[in-house]
Amino acid sequence: MIPRQLEPEVMDTREEAADYNSMDHGDINRLFAEAVLELIATHQAKCSGSADANDLTVLDLGTGTALIPIELCRRNERLKIVATDLATEMLHVAEGNLQRVGLRDVVTLERADAKQLPCADHCFDGVISNSLIHHVPEPGSVFHEMVRVVKPEGFLFVRDLLRPDSSAELDRLVELYAGEANPHQRQMFHNSLHAALTLDEVQALLKACGLPPGTAQITSDRHWTVSVKVRPV
Numbered sequence: 001m002i003p004r005q006l007e008p009e010v011m012d013t014r015e016e017a018a019d020y021n022s023m024d025h026g027d028i029n030r031l032f033a034e035a036v037l038e039l040i041a042t043h044q045a046k047c048s049g050s051a052d053a054n055d056l057t058v059l060d061l062g063t064g065t066a067l068i069p070i071e072l073c074r075r076n077e078r079l080k081i082v083a084t085d086l087a088t089e090m091l092h093v094a095e096g097n098l099q100r101v102g103l104r105d106v107v108t109l110e111r112a113d114a115k116q117l118p119c120a121d122h123c124f125d126g127v128i129s130n131s132l133i134h135h136v137p138e139p140g141s142v143f144h145e146m147v148r149v150v151k152p153e154g155f156l157f158v159r160d161l162l163r164p165d166s167s168a169e170l171d172r173l174v175e176l177y178a179g180e181a182n183p184h185q186r187q188m189f190h191n192s193l194h195a196a197l198t199l200d201e202v203q204a205l206l207k208a209c210g211l212p213p214g215t216a217q218i219t220s221d222r223h224w225t226v227s228v229k230v231r232p233v
């Protein structure tokens with residue numbers, strides 16, 4: 001097993017934000033959105049008849065350029081999203097993306113650190129995050145914050161890259177999925193895979209914050225996913 005090799009936590013230069021925004025995340029984002037929309041549909045059905053059903057608010061941590069909130073809000077008009085990131089430049093690009101598609105009123109952008117969120121306990125129906133965890137040196141605090149801010153009976157949906165077993169496998173994945181990308185994008189993907197967690201590491205973090213480790217699963221040759229419907233204690 002190759003050791004975890006950290007990469008810089010935030011992506012906060014104008015070039016990084018523009019480069020990230022120009023990469024094709026379409027298929028990955030669609031798959032992520034479809035899984036979250038299923039969780040939302042279950043949640044809305046469960047709350048039908050109550051005020052909660054019509055006013056569902058989801059927190060997206062490490063939103064980047066807000067492409068996932070856009071995909072979600074286009075497909076569910078009853079959804080509001082608070083989209084947070086630590087990088088001002090990413091949020092700047094996100095703002096432009098939201099304006100372009102007319103979703104500035106349903107997605108609220110906030111600069112916030114996912115390790116220490118400036119919000120009250122139990123205030124979101126769901127918390128989602130894609131590709132944030134591998135950026136964070138000690139991601140346990142992010143999982144703790146997710147558990148703290150989600151409502152009882154809300155949901156968590158977290159997906160990230162999976163660290164490969166060997167350098168050869170890492171190189172194979174870079175070739176397979178970023179073979180056509182520019183050198184900077186290939187290097188970013190390489191570094192991200194190297195900074196990612198293994199399934200065992202994710203499961204240990206879940207256990208430490210009282211979540212069932214089995215809710216983390218390997219969901220592709222390069223991803224793990226945590227999908228949890230929180231139960232009231």
Ligand SMILES: C[S@@+](CC[C@H](N)C(=O)[O-])C[C@H]1O[C@@H](n2cnc3c(N)ncnc32)[C@H](O)[C@@H]1O
Binds near residue numbers: 064065066112
């Ligand atoms: C690889 S991007 C993923 C963006 C988006 N979720 C997506 O799937 O397209 C990771 C994002 O996490 C942000 N980030 C890193 N550490 C963070 C933290 N502690 N709190 C909030 N955002 C953070 C980075 O600035 C970056 O925008």
